[in-house]
Amino acid sequence: MATIGCGSLRGRADSAFEKGDYEGAARDYAQVVAQDPTDQEARAKLAQAREKIFLGLLAEVAESKRTGDKERVFSALGRLLDRARGWNDPGSPAIQKRTHDEVAWAEEQIGIECGALLARHAPLLAEDQLEARDRQVLRHFPGSTVKSVITDTIHEYAETQCKRLAPANPAASPYFADLVGKYCAHFHVTTARVPVLPYHVSRVVLAGQVDGLSLEGRDAFATAVQKGLERSSFWDPRAEAPAIVTVSGKNHAAFSSRKMTLSRPWVERIPYQAMEEYQESYTEYYPDTETYYDTEHYTEFETYTHSCGDGKNTCTDTRPVSKTRQVPRTRQVTKSRTAYRTKTRPVTRYREEDRVFAFEATERSGNYEVDVAAHIDFKQGVAPFAVHLSNTKSDSGIDHDSSFPPAGVSPSRSNLQTRDAFWLEQLPTITQRTTLSAHSHWVALFCSQSTYSSDEAARCYYVPAAERPKAARDVLFGSFGPDIDNVQRL
Structure with missing residues (x-):
């Protein structure tokens, strides 16, 4: 092969x-x-x-x-x-x-x-x-x-x-010095940078109160806001300044219940007696004629030759010979065979009848509402910004202890969400909105000018590329050339 x-x-x-x-x-x-x-x-x-x-x-x-x-x-x-x-x-x-x-x-x-x-x-x-x-x-x-x-x-x-770009006084242009520092560090060149840039924070201090919010929920909210800020241009773990987050609003849940009778269809199989016909086998005897063979004896004459006695001639003669043969005969016999006859017998049969299983239950309902606003202030001479979330939800479930397998009924619990659990569901949205609001706020504060100094342009470059204005890029292009579009990825 x-x-x-x-x-x-x-x-x-x-x-x-x-x-x-x-x-x-x-x-x-x-x-x-x-x-x-x-x-x-x-x-x-x-x-x-x-x-x-x-x-x-x-x-x-x-x-x-x-x-x-x-x-x-x-x-x-x-x-x-x-x-x-x-x-x-x-x-x-x-x-x-x-x-x-x-x-x-x-x-x-x-x-x-x-x-x-x-x-x-x-x-x-x-x-x-x-x-x-x-x-x-x-x-x-x-x-x-x-x-x-x-x-x-x-x-x-x-x-x-790097020697050409590095500012003589990094404190006077901290953002430009930081951008140059990142750029030069890529080429293993060290330049002077300020330890922490302005307007950066490293932690969240929560103030205010949300009606209906537990201490655990409050801590979780602070963590969610912090995660959002960590993804923004305002965050630097080296900073000492906190973000003061003043929260207000409500986190409510209202629960109700009502008794009710529920029903489930099912099908019952009911036995009943009936007569049915069936074929019973039995042995049937009948007369018949059969053929058999019998041995018959008979005599035949055969021709033979022998010497005639003169020593010269041969004589022919006949002699009787006894033989047997098979002769067919018939006789009357009795034979048997299997035959069938119709008979009746009682049997148990079933019919299906529709039924309804009724049982007592309690319907429990929950209506949830959250409406919270967070006022985020960096306390460094810049305007604060706000993050707002409003959401509602309704849920319901059934409680009962009945069990009836033919109708597919088994004990049930409503397992309604708690107020705090509903609150925790909102936190990923809080984190996302905090990041988006922080980016938008940075753009509004630092990327909305018609003209920029080198430090102002570098400060604007702390937002995603899609939000950087051309005027800021033009200023930095004079320093970094075409590399400016790749500096922030370092």
Whole structure:
């Protein structure tokens, strides 16, 4: 069977090669060689198929260079190098020479690309571009020094950039100093930063009261608000200042009950007596005539020869012989057979009748209402903001102890939610609204100007990218260049 399989695979490989499908041919020839390493013809064909693939990719590289499609150049060259490494086969000396020349060109282009980005004051973008080209090409050459050389150049430039950007007095422009600090720390360059930025808090102090809220519910509310602030621009665990959260509102639940009679349908099977006919078997005897065979004796005469007594002649004569034969006879006999007769007998049968099972129960209802407002004040010369949540819910259930399996009735409990449990359901929404309100508040406070200083623009950059105004970006672009769109991800 192995020989048949190999033969079929070999035929497929030959067919693919003839059709110009060198990828398929190389894959199948490799399997043939794996099954029979002594197959020199398959080895030769495998080398030819791979050579065709290398030549095709080198042709794609050359054509892409001619048309100026640099991305396609790197893509094709990367695929060529990936094949050579995966196959552990760099190709013929001519292929290796052409590949070496293309890699040298690619390394030169990578240096030019990164240099152009550094000229635009964008070491972050240069670093990203180098990583992308490394994944495409350079990683296939562990001995290449191009990546380390360019990396050193990027870091040297970034160090110079950091010295230029770092403010002489970080306290006078704390947000810009912090942005520069994050930027430079990525390149392992340390710059002076203020320990804690203005308007940042590290804890929540809860004031006020919500009617109907337990102490545990109050603590849970404070935790929910804190989680929301932790996801906002106002939070810094190093800060000493608290957020004063003054809460008001209500958390009410009203419960009622009423007695009721419930019913469930069921079907009863009632037995009754009936007569049914059935077939009873019995033995029936009847006369019959049967044939049998009897032995009969009879005499026949046979001819025989004997000497006539003169010693010369033979005489013929007859003699009687006794024989037997079977002669058919008939006789009267009595036989038996199974017969059936109809009889009746009493049986128990069932009929189904609809019934209703009635039982006493208590319906319990709960009506829940929460309406709470949190006034959040940072006490640092900025206006406070509010978070509001209002929600209602109604629920009901049945209590009873009845059990009647035929009707599918078993004891039940309403298990209505408690007032505190309903409150806990609201806390994820409180957290989410706190975060959204805090972001909106930061934008309203610090991102609504028509003009910005460097520190004001950096302060505005503490909100999500979609909420940053173009005017703030334009100011920071003058300092960070195109890197400004990537600084905040660090």
